[in-house]
Amino acid sequence: MSESGVPDVTSELRLPWDDDPEDLYEHAPCGYLTTLPDGTIVRVNETFLTWTGYSRADLIGHRRFRDLLTPGDQIYHETHYAPLLMMQGEVHEIALEVVGADRRRLPTLVNSVLERGPTGAPRIIRTMVFNATERRGYERELLAARRAAESSEQRVRVLQQIVADLAAAPTEAEVAEAVLRAPEPAFQAASSSIYLIDPERDLLVAVASTDPTTGNWDDMPCSSTRAVAEVARRGDLHVIGTLAEAEAHFPDLAESMRRSERRSVVLLPLTTGPADEQGGVAVLGVLAFSFRDERTLTDGELRVIRLLGQQAGQALDRARLYDDARRREERSEFLARTTRALDEEHRLLQRARRLVERVVPEIADWALVRLQVGPAGLVEHHGGPAPDPARLGARTAEAIETAAPVFAIDGDGLGCTVLPLIVRGRVLGTLAVRMAPDRRGAEAERLFLVDLADRVALACENARLYEQERAIARTLQRSLLAADVPGADPRFVVETHYQAAAQDMEVGGDWYDAFLITANKLAVVVGDVVGRGIEAATTMGQLRSAIRALASAENGPARLLEGLDRFCDRVDSARMSTVVYAEVDLLSSEVTYACAGHLPPLLHEPAGSPQYLLDARSAPIGSRAGDRRRVEHRMRLAAGSRLLLYTDGLIERRTRPIDRGFEILAREYARLRDAPLKGLTAGLADTLVGRDHSDDVCLLCLTLGTEERLERSIGADPVQIALLRADMRGWLAGHGVDTECLNAVLLACSEAVANSIEHGYAHDPFGVVDVAATISAGTVEIRVSDRGRWRGPGNDVARGRGLQLIYESMDDVAFDRAGDGTMVIMRRHRGEPS
Amino acid sequence: MLFAHGYGCDQNMWRFVTPAFQDTHRIVLFDHVGNGKSDLSAYRDSRHGSLAGYAEDILEIVQENDLRDVIFVGHSVSAMIGVLAAIREPERFSGIVMIGPSPRYIDDEADGYVGGFLHSDIEQMLESLDSNYLGWSSAMAPVIMGNPDRPELGEELTNSFCRTDPEIARKFARVTFLSDNRADLPDLRVPSLILQCADDVIAPAVVGDYVHKNTQESTFMALNATGHCPNLSAPEETVDAIKSWL
């Protein structure tokens, strides 16, 4: 330095770092404290005393450092500072507030060092205290800013989440849910509620609330004087900061605030855009949220709240569009599904039923379709409760009268829409539906209903036409089949049966016929026309007539079939029909038959088992590919033979091969050998086909001649007695028994069988009564036997009368109870042959 | 022996105490969630919004380690946490040592209960907490955020003991100082030892006395140690007291 030529002034002065250490300690720019390990102050410097206003005597030996702190910092001292110091031996920059003698608080930063004695036990603590007033002020600001930032950050986070939720919310309800959740985390609101405007009904609908118990949370007309409606009309944000403000402007709000202990309320309209834009802003709803304490919202918060209102409004707007689109889609899907479902049913009643079952509950809680068909009309309804019939009647009459829909209106006391079902300008009937009152976009709903009515009308009309055609075909077929089958000839009996398809099918083309070609020649025929419905029925009628016309004493079956082949040239619908045709010579008992593509007849002669007649087969009528050389077969039948003609519905099943069907038929036929002929064909159909069958069945059974001996077995069922009587009547007549004797034998036989059923089998519904009848030139003998419990003639008056009738009407009556049942043997002398 | 640290610290606070029991007992130490080296992600507002949630944590430790005949040593707020846990599953515990317990820190004017603090004191304490974490958390950030390539960072830091996640610390403070567990004390069926320091501002002698009077089978011992952390300021005396009771 001397080289610089500048004199060394410091050499004249006391060196500044040459301070008196004591002075330095006392007046250092920081406070010094020395304390015992328990904090008792043992030394303190002047600086600290000056800052705090304490005298040395106040502190030394009397106070602990901790005692100088605010209560909160005392806790901090005890829970953080002291443990840390003990563990680390030192702590740094702990912020503590020291309370001065005049109660003023001095923010400080504190560093402490723990000094341990030679044993390691704590000896003293040296503490340096910095005045941190300014720094703490700065820190506080920092902290406040940070707090604000954090709270704003949280708000932003919440709102970001809400906006994301809103964007993802596809329905109005979900948008409402998302908006509703915002105020609590974002603004620490106590609860919030959301109201949406239903423009169709001019209502503010209370949609959701986080606490429905607060406030008057219910629907209100848009014109209501209530605060929510008022805000919805004004379209701008209302902050009601105090109860007094509410009193002044919205008494209803004040009332609910008092009730739910709220001090501030925010009413936020949900709009499609910023409120200050003129026009184009629609209010879609109101979000109301409230605070337990009086809450002042900052400008920033208000901005965010307004933004929330717009975001929510836009999301609502979008969701409403989605809702509408989705509803439209649902409706058109419903229409398509309903149309398909109706198509699956052909019958009118079933269609009507299916319609109301589709409409309820999917679009309505009650529906009724009324069709003006038939004398009584047709009514099907579903759901409930049914509306007031008088009002509904009036509305229905109006819809029919005006041929225009009458739509439900809120508060009309009925809630039902009645739609006329119109086809080609004619009102076929009405469809009445009661839908939920929540029908936003009612105009779209109306269009949908009209569309539905159109489709329903068409479906009903088609079903009605189908019914009509079906009825015609059925009538036609019945009239043809019901034509008189020759009877009352002791030389033969014809038993027929027709069973329509159980499932709802159109009329098939099966038929049977029996007629006398000459007095001694009988023709029997069973055939099957291709196709169904009215055309098949018509063709069947034509074929049947053709066969009757072609049958002649000279022609025979083969020639007749050739005639039918030619007939097909004129009536093409008869082509490929199958026919089995047989002519019976009643004098010679000879049968000549021919089979055109039809299933073989089944013959059961009195001796032996049933046989299929497999000769005389050729192609179906009019067949172009098949063998049309028509052949016939002649055979003689024993008296009492039964010949069965039938259509394929009797034996054909998709689930089994045809030969299995043949087997089953032959077996059943054999089993019924002793059954009365009357009811035989129906019984066969019942056994083989049952009630649930998709095809028509025709059967014809011809019994030829009179059996020498009549043997029948019948079940213990009174109804069967009449069947037995029919057989026996024919048998007796066939043997030339006179009327008086015939009636007497029938009466005695009936009584004997009745007796067996009523008394022998009183407790056995599965019992069987056997009847055997023989005839000789002078006598008819009847044996009726059962295996039931005989109780003998008691005081039963009724049975007494039955027995009396047996004795009275027969010449000779004997009871044989030798076996395990009873046999009645009755004889009557024949009168002189008439 | 299961040692539970009190509010504001971590398991390090037991380091002068546990060696004395090492030979006679299995020692289990842990940090409450949010403190020390605990897994911060385990913190749940719902669960840890009350001391019962912390008690559940204790029971989980007990169950997962299949601890039986547990001597629970709880400092400060952990004393009450231990009481709650022992009420829930008394069969697991054979004794509770409460160091500076307080069932309620705030005075209750309604029934004349003296806890030592006013509500405003607690609020101010939370402020103090904020002042200290402001500087603290910035320095600690790298550690909290995990800094695997500078593991020494944690070591270098001052005040490296008793780290707490500031947010959780705030919440824990609220739960600690605003809880009122006075009604639970009579339900404790496990024998307990109450260690009461002289001149403890956090848990004054009247509070320790209250705990003793309201807890069955409790033993009350007044320590000569001052302050709130005898386990740190007077570990020998603390150890001796526990041993004599055991």
Next chain:
Amino acid sequence: MTDQWVSFSRRGMADLVHLKGEIDLANANDIGRVIVAHTTAANAVLIDLTAVSFLDSAGVRLLDYIVGDLDDRGKPIRLVVGERGAARMTLQLCAFRADLLATDLERAATDLGG
């Protein structure tokens, strides 16, 4: 159910019951119920059996009941049967009272009306 066997009309004062077909154990009870239901308020009853092709003891029981009931009430009844036929045979075999039986509907109606 029973329409194929029984139908009703009026002839003067009397309720006229037409029976036809076979009447036996299987249907007598049902027919009886229908007749009783229709004739409880009748002042006189005519039962036309001319179209009955078979009548067994159960049918007799039914007629017996109806006759007894009307007798008790002091109301007249006639059973119209043909000159011949199953019904007449059965009723004769059961020895029904001659005054109950008539062969001619008109005459029987006049009898009752007078």
